[in-house]
Amino acid sequence: MWHAKSSRADRPVCGFGASTLSFVAMQTESHNFTEQSIVIVGVGLIGGSIAAAVRQRFPECHVIGIGRNQDRLKLATERGLLTEWSDQISAATIPDGSLAIVCLPVGQIAGAVRQLVDADCKLVTDAGSVKACVYEALDDASRGRFIGSHPIAGSEHTGFENADADLFVNRMCVVTPVNAATSNTERIVGFWKSIGSTVQQMSPDAHDRVLALTSHLPHIVAAVMSGCVAAELLPFTGTGFRDTTRIAAGSANLWTSILLGNATHCVASIDAAESLLQKFREAITTGNAATLESLLEMSAQRRRTL
Amino acid sequence: MWHAKSSRADRPVCGFGASTLSFVAMQTESHNFTEQSIVIVGVGLIGGSIAAAVRQRFPECHVIGIGRNQDRLKLATERGLLTEWSDQISAATIPDGSLAIVCLPVGQIAGAVRQLVDADCKLVTDAGSVKACVYEALDDASRGRFIGSHPIAGSEHTGFENADADLFVNRMCVVTPVNAATSNTERIVGFWKSIGSTVQQMSPDAHDRVLALTSHLPHIVAAVMSGCVAAELLPFTGTGFRDTTRIAAGSANLWTSILLGNATHCVASIDAAESLLQKFREAITTGNAATLESLLEMSAQRRRTL
Structure with a gap:
């Protein structure tokens, strides 16, 4: 036709x-x-x-x-x-x-x-x-x-x-x-x-490695954050939660094919996130203010350059 | 005066x-x-x-x-x-x-x-x-x-x-x-x-437990996401990365005192995030599309109610 x-x-x-x-x-x-x-x-x-x-x-x-x-x-x-x-x-x-x-x-x-x-x-x-x-x-x-x-x-x-x-x-x-x-x-x-x-x-592989960190990991992280907050706690969220989770509202079907299509690099990016999350956990558990502040400052400075 | x-x-x-x-x-x-x-x-x-x-x-x-x-x-x-x-x-x-x-x-x-x-x-x-x-x-x-x-x-x-x-x-x-x-x-x-x-x-304790999930964890997650992307990869970020990391630009000093002031509940919220992150990791590693899509859909539906 x-x-x-x-x-x-x-x-x-x-x-x-x-x-x-x-x-x-x-x-x-x-x-x-x-x-x-x-x-x-x-x-x-x-x-x-x-x-x-x-x-x-x-x-x-x-x-x-x-x-x-x-x-x-x-x-x-x-x-x-x-x-x-x-x-x-x-x-x-x-x-x-x-x-x-x-x-x-x-x-x-x-x-x-x-x-x-x-x-x-x-x-x-x-x-x-x-x-x-x-x-x-x-x-x-x-x-x-x-x-x-x-x-x-x-x-x-x-x-x-x-x-x-x-x-x-x-x-x-x-x-x-x-x-x-x-x-x-x-x-x-x-x-x-x-x-x-x-x-x-x-190269296709370089693209996939980079995007696993810059785009696919943000989606996973947003979905994890959204998934961690039970529905009855949503009234106690603010604009920070809203922004952090905005992209989690995207199509689950589309994102399933993206994440599975880039599985190896996505798993590596999850590992990177988990490793950094553990540093935050350790600093909070031990009350290490200097380490915690320097972790937060590193992230803040990077974000402010955008 | x-x-x-x-x-x-x-x-x-x-x-x-x-x-x-x-x-x-x-x-x-x-x-x-x-x-x-x-x-x-x-x-x-x-x-x-x-x-x-x-x-x-x-x-x-x-x-x-x-x-x-x-x-x-x-x-x-x-x-x-x-x-x-x-x-x-x-x-x-x-x-x-x-x-x-x-x-x-x-x-x-x-x-x-x-x-x-x-x-x-x-x-x-x-x-x-x-x-x-x-x-x-x-x-x-x-x-x-x-x-x-x-x-x-x-x-x-x-x-x-x-x-x-x-x-x-x-x-x-x-x-x-x-x-x-x-x-x-x-x-x-x-x-x-x-x-x-x-x-x-x-109660003060109930407040701290709820806010650890709805406010303090989003800050940690945003900081982790920002911290995972090296400066030279920032040109390959889009609006998803920007939104997900916006609050990471906040004062490192202020947030250090918040996270350390609520250490026990913050660590529990990190554990919750890590546990869910592992479910995503497992589904991606094993190519389990049904599980991955249902994890993404749960998060998407919750986010869409906001």
């Missing part, structure tokens, strides 16, 4: 359909943006935000959304996030030369990449939070056309209704090319820069 | 001196507020916010600030937070019938309460985060005139410059009377209600 909202000629050029998005023809820095069409597989918060970012900055670019739920895709199209949509990945739904971006949960990325490559898509990236396990799950043909990306941006909210055209502005995006053609890497890096990101290249 | 900003007659009634505070004669619910004068020992964020709350709602009440630094006290007076100030606790600086509120770090509260009682202050409360250790450090005479309070409100910021007249609105304040006269307990409860708080009475 193939559904265009309208022909290119009569497609509205001055407004998203509804919602909070307002169209501004903001061709700030083009970063040599040359994409004629972007295929987004999975139009949720991240996919929707990529769509919004492209539509706002590059109104001439086709933005094709692919997902399972036709009603949701129609709604995203009505709201101006997509120019076309389809409920399946096939050669007919992917214009020649498209850049495809898979915005699905970690466990579903490799399968979608394989389908895109089978449909003759030449270059595929993703937006997942774990990288090595995706490369491992690809066949050789797919691996040759895939360059992993991880835009470090998000929210505990889900769905394209929460899409934000500026979600990636001034945020880091890690790109993890493995034996990719330089021109393809440049194209992916250029894409993320064109929607506002800063880009850093890293 | 005794320094009045101005006589009652010519004291400005229509504005705080400067800063972000704007005066509104907001006599919302008086809750039978009958205080003629409030003495605040320690005019920092919490003391300053109490001052601001009283000045905004009850402009006829004297608000006397006591601290060590004359320049700071003068500045707080110029900004309209205080009507009078002094750099010492003495009978001459405490009007008859004053309610005194000690807003000092935990380790300094008992000493200040003793001085206030020596200066014949009839009723003293505080705003500290730990309660049992304060009662334990009081002599009998002081214990008879003290009722501990803990307004669960704050910020990682310090100083009266960050004072907020509405800091306590809709926030819980725990009051911990021990053998206190009913009329005195009612007066303290009424005071906190009059500046917007919800009040819950609890």
Whole structure:
């Protein structure tokens, strides 16, 4: 199936359909943006935000959304996030030369990449939070056309209704090319820069090791903190508890696939946290004020640099 | 020494001196507020916010600030937070019938309460985060005139410059009377209600046990998380890390006295966190998706109720 909202000629050029998005023809820095069409597989918060970012900055670019739920895709199209949509990945739904971006949960990325490559898509990236396990799950043909990306941006909210055209502005995006053609890497890096990101290249394993500490451990720690406080004690929490646990409200299903997809590095990051927790425990148990204050001060100084 | 900003007659009634505070004669619910004068020992964020709350709602009440630094006290007076100030606790600086509120770090509260009682202050409360250790450090005479309070409100910021007249609105304040006269307990409860708080009475030990989980553990966990991420990895953190670690930026000195003042319950709360952390570790190590998702879902559901 193939559904265009309208022909290119009569497609509205001055407004998203509804919602909070307002169209501004903001061709700030083009970063040599040359994409004629972007295929987004999975139009949720991240996919929707990529769509919004492209539509706002590059109104001439086709933005094709692919997902399972036709009603949701129609709604995203009505709201101006997509120019076309389809409920399946096939050669007919992917214009020649498209850049495809898979915005699905970690466990579903490799399968979608394989389908895109089978449909003759030449270059595929993703937006997942774990990288090595995706490369491992690809066949050789797919691996040759895939360059992993991880835009470090998000929210505990889900769905394209929460899409934000500026979600990636001034945020880091890690790109993890493995034996990719330089021109393809440049194209992916250029894409993320064109929607506002800063880009850093890293190996998939280095990415996973770093993110286990900077993103996956915070989620575990927030979940542990939330899990430690019984419901009847919640009235005695303050803003500190609220902030510390905010991300624990995220999707348990999504985070299960992230943590299991990066199991080895996540366990190492838990070990690091436990080791430091034991230092706090020891200092409190022994009443060692100097050690406790220096542990707290080290953490405070680091946090204040952000 | 005794320094009045101005006589009652010519004291400005229509504005705080400067800063972000704007005066509104907001006599919302008086809750039978009958205080003629409030003495605040320690005019920092919490003391300053109490001052601001009283000045905004009850402009006829004297608000006397006591601290060590004359320049700071003068500045707080110029900004309209205080009507009078002094750099010492003495009978001459405490009007008859004053309610005194000690807003000092935990380790300094008992000493200040003793001085206030020596200066014949009839009723003293505080705003500290730990309660049992304060009662334990009081002599009998002081214990008879003290009722501990803990307004669960704050910020990682310090100083009266960050004072907020509405800091306590809709926030819980725990009051911990021990053998206190009913009329005195009612007066303290009424005071906190009059500046917007919800009040819950609890024994000092029950307070400390609850707050170890709801407030002190979040600080430890935030500090551990901040401490686990080396400075060179900070560019790879996102909003999740920022929120999870925000409170770790607080004063290491203040938090050392809080954690050591509540050592036994804090260690128990660390044990609870470690036990749950081990469940996450086990589920990730064994690839047990069902268990991991149910652990994450439990935490997510609890967090979503806030």
